[in-house]
Amino acid sequence: MATLSSGPIENNPVSGVRPTQQVTIRLANRAADSLTVSVQGYVLSTTRTLYVSEVISIAPNEAVTRNYFADLDAYEFVFETDTEGAEQVGISVWGKQASGQLVDAHRVVEHEKNS
Known part of the structure; x- marks a missing residue:
């Protein structure tokens, strides 16, 4: 089983927002077989509270995108797969403003994930 994490992402308000x-x-399967990825999102405060729990099946050479609520002071996403081709999964995490604009400080791309 492979477990990867975005690590904690601080999202404190700036000027009230x-x-x-x-x-x-975004999850991309570069393997020859289908695989399943468990996505878990946590609210981080004095406790770590699960707020996203989804299991996603991804066909070979398929990319899947999911959007989740993140108007929180801090959060973390954890990804698990028990498929042998786990190293063939590309994962990226992108923070976005309400307008849809990317927040550079809140992006985690494949080579930056914690394992």
Whole structure:
């Protein structure tokens, strides 16, 4: 089983507005077989509370995009797969403003994930 994490992402308000209101997750399967990825999102405060729990099936050479609420002070996403081709999964996490504009400080691309 492979477990990857975005790590904690701080999203404190600036002038009363949090930089990120929505998170876009993109999963790409570069393997020859289908695979399943468990996506878990956590609100981080004095406790770590699960607020997103989804299992996503991805066909070979398919990319899947999901959008999640993120107007929170801090959050983290964890990805798990028990497929042997786990290293063939590309994962990126993108924070977005309400307008849809990307928040550079809140992006995690494949080579930056924690394992």
